[in-house]
Structure formats: structure tokens, C-alpha cells
Amino acid sequence: MGLQPKNVLITGANRGLGLELVKQFLRLPSPPKTLLATCRSPENAKDLNDLASKHSNVKVLKLDVTQPTAFENFPKLVESFIEGEGLNLLINNAGINIRHGLEEADSESMMETYTTNVIGPLRMVQALLPYIKQAAKSSTDTSLNCNRAAIVNMSSILGSMAENQSGGLYPYRTSKAALNMLTKNMNVDLKSEGILCFCMHPGWVQTDMGGPNAAVVKETSIAGILDVMSKMNGETSDIFIDYNGQSVPW
Ligand code: NDP
Numbered sequence: 001m002g003l004q005p006k007n008v009l010i011t012g013a014n015r016g017l018g019l020e021l022v023k024q025f026l027r028l029p030s031p032p033k034t035l036l037a038t039c040r041s042p043e044n045a046k047d048l049n050d051l052a053s054k055h056s057n058v059k060v061l062k063l064d065v066t067q068p069t070a071f072e073n074f075p076k077l078v079e080s081f082i083e084g085e086g087l088n089l090l091i092n093n094a095g096i097n098i099r100h101g102l103e104e105a106d107s108e109s110m111m112e113t114y115t116t117n118v119i120g121p122l123r124m125v126q127a128l129l130p131y132i133k134q135a136a137k138s139s140t141d142t143s144l145n146c147n148r149a150a151i152v153n154m155s156s157i158l159g160s161m162a163e164n165q166s167g168g169l170y171p172y173r174t175s176k177a178a179l180n181m182l183t184k185n186m187n188v189d190l191k192s193e194g195i196l197c198f199c200m201h202p203g204w205v206q207t208d209m210g211g212p213n214a215a216v217v218k219e220t221s222i223a224g225i226l227d228v229m230s231k232m233n234g235e236t237s238d239i240f241i242d243y244n245g246q247s248v249p250w
Contacts, residue, residue: 001147002028002030002230003028003146003147003226003230004028004029004030004147005032005088005089005146005147005150006032006033006034006085006088006135006147007032007033007034007081007082007085007086007087007088007089007135008025008035008036008087008088008089008090008091009036009037009038009078009087009089009090009091010022010035010036010037010091011038011039011063011091011093011094011120012038012039012093012094012095013037013038013039013045013048013060013093014039014040014041014044014045014047015045015047015208016205016207016208016209016218017093017154017202017205017207017218017221017222018037018093018094019047019048020218020219020221021091021093021222021225021226022035022037022048022051022058023051023222024219024222024223024226025226026051026055026057026058028226031057032088032089033085034057034059034081035055035057035058035059036059036061036078036081036082037052037058037059037060037061038060038061038062038063038094039060039061039062039063040063040064042060042061042062048060059081061074061077061078065094065116065119065120065121065123065124066112066115066116066119066120071127075127075128075130075131078131079131082131085134085135085138086131086132086134086136086137086138086149087128087131087132087134087135087149088132088135088147088149088150089146089147089149089150089151089152089229090124090125090128090132090150090151090152091154092120092121092124092125092151092152092153092154093154094116095116095117095154095209096112096113096116096117096172096209097113097169097171097172097209098112098113098171098172099168099169100170100171101167101168101169102167102168102170105170105171109170109171110170110171110174112171113171113172113174113175114171114174114175114178116175117172117175117176117178118175118179118182121153121182125151132149132151132195133149133193133195135148135149136148136149136193136195137194139194142194143233143234144191144194144195144196144233144234145196145232145233145234146229146230146232148194148196149193149194149196150195150196150197150198150232151186151190151195151196151197152197152198152199152200152229153179153182153183153198153200154199154200155176155179155199155200155201155240156172156176156201156202157201157242157248158172158173158176159172159173159174159175159177159178159179159180160177160180160201160240160248160249160250161177161249162249162250163248163249179199180199180240180250183198183239183240187239191234196232196234198232198239198241199239199240199241200225200228200240200241200242200243201240201242201243201248202216202221202222202224202225202242202243203215203216203220203221203224203242203243203244205217205218205221206218216243221243222243224242224243224244224245225243227245228243228245231245
């Protein structure tokens with residue numbers, strides 16, 4: 001059937017992988033009816049605003065995932081755009097990487113990274129769960145997939161215990177390991193509600209975070225991620241997947 005979720009929300013959509021997600025969702029044969037693209041500073045999000053000016057289904061919403069107060073009115077704002085249909089796909093993409101090793105890691109860098117990379121996705125799900133459940137319930141489809149109702153968390157292979165051969169990056173690695181457990185927990189808790197949860201490793205990608213020497217370009221990474229999203233279902237227990245569709249060990 002292909003990837004065709006009706007209502008989609010992407011965090012950190014102003015640059016990097018988030019912006020590329022928006023671009024490639026718009027190029028799908030059946031693009032989302034509503035594509036909610038959130039970012040911290042819409043006033044500075046030139047590329048995203050340019051896309052929104054050309055595509056009326058793109059709505060740019062202000063959201064800093066670390067600010068508890070930001071979530072007070074946010075669910076109602078989302079509801080006003082999806083008009084009783086529910087939210088089919090939430091992509092928790094926003095993230096930071098403070099590159100602190102063992103000597104530098106301190107409570108500030110650990111907390112800031114955890115707040116953004118772990119508590120941010122948790123708050124997003126808590127705030128929007130009623131709408132994701134609504135999407136799952138109102139679907140005639142009874143299987144688990146990204147068209148019906150799904151939560152996708154942007155993780156990293158750097159959060160994998162099994163793949164850690166080089167150490168370092170204490171705030172980032174620990175936050176992504178925690179995000180992996182968050183994802184697994186949600187996968188267990190929400191399966192019976194008809195909601196699919198999994199996390200992705202996008203590859204080492206040329207973005208501000210990945211740097212210019214990264215192995216993969218954004219276009220390739222996101223094309224692979226959309227392909228994985230089109231194929232994921234509730235039949236596999238492998239829910240940490242890379243952009244090539246390969247399972248990543250926890
Ligand atoms: P970038 O640094 O290029 O972009 C990060 C995005 O997250 C920006 O839009 C940024 O917004 C947003 N963001 C950061 N903090 C917050 C916040 N508090 N509230 C809302 N938005 C926020 O990173 P990438 O695009 O490369 O990474 C996207 C995701 O992919 C991240 O979760 C990252 O960990 C993951 N990833 C990336 C890899 C890579 O090689 N690039 C590898 C593995 C995983 P702003 O512009 O306002 O700062």
C-alpha cells in the first residue's frame with residue numbers, strides 16, 4: 001500500500017534530518033493531508049517556511065521540547081489542525097549531542113541532553129497520545145503500521161550497548177540508550193491500542209550534528225527511513241532499525 005499516513009507531526013523540522021523528512025513526505029505519491037512541522041524558532045526557519053508557503057498541508061508550529069509550559073496549549077493547537085481525525089504518525093526527531101567525554105561530562109551536559117533526547121519524546125507522546133489513539137481507533141485497518149498509528153523515535157547506533165567499541169560521548173550515548181528503553185516500553189504498552197512504536201538509526205549523516213565527513217547524505221538516509229516506515233508492522237520484535245532496514249542490536 002505504501003507510506004500514506006494522513007496526519008503527521010515531526011519535531012526539529014527546521015534543519016537536518018527533520019527538514020529532509022518534511023521534504024520527502026511532500027514527495028510521496030500520497031503526501032500527508034496535514035504535516036505539522038515543529039521547531040524552536042519558526043521566525044528563523046527560512047527553508048521550512050519556504051516549503052510551507054508552497055505546500056498548504058505544511059503547518060509550522062513553535063515547540064521547544066524541553067519546555068514543560070510549551071506543552072500546555074500545544075495539544076489543542078494540534079487538534080485544531082487535525083480536526084477530529086487523530087494523529088497517525090509522530091516522529092520524535094529533535095535531538096542534541098553535547099560531545100563530552102568521561103572527563104568533561106557534568107550534570108549540566110548530562111541533564112540538558114537527557115531533557116531533550118529522552119524527556120522531550122516522552123512529553124510529546126504524553127501530550128499527543130489521545131490523538132494517536134484516536135487515529136488507531138478510527139482506522140478500519142486492524143494491523144500495526146505507520147499509516148494507521150505510529151510513534152517513531154530517532155535514536156542512534158551510539159545508544160547501542162552491543163555496538164559500543166569506542167566509548168566517549170557520555171551524554172549522547174546514555175540518552176539514546178534511555179530513548180531505546182523508552183521506545184521498547186511504549187512498544188509493549190501501546191501495541192494493544194493499535195499503535196506501533198519503534199526507533200531508527202539514520203546512519204552517520206551529513207548534517208550539522210553529523211558533520212561534513214559523515215558517511216551518508218540526508219537524502220539517502222531519509223529515503224531509507226521512509227522505506228522502513230512503509231514496511232514496519234507489528235510482526236517483528238526487531239524495533240531498532242537502521243536506514244537500510246537492518247536490525248540494530250540493543
Ligand atoms: P541537527 O543538529 O542537524 O538538527 C537537530 C534538530 O533538533 C534541529 O532542528 C534543532 O533545532 C532540533 N532541536 C534541538 N533541541 C531541540 C529542542 N529542545 N526542542 C526542539 N527542537 C530541538 O541534527 P540531525 O538532523 O543530524 O539529527 C536529527 C536526529 O537524528 C537527532 O535525534 C539525532 O540524535 C539523530 N541522529 C543523527 C545522526 C547523524 O549522523 N546526523 C546519527 C544518529 C542519530 P534548532 O535549529 O532550534 O537547534
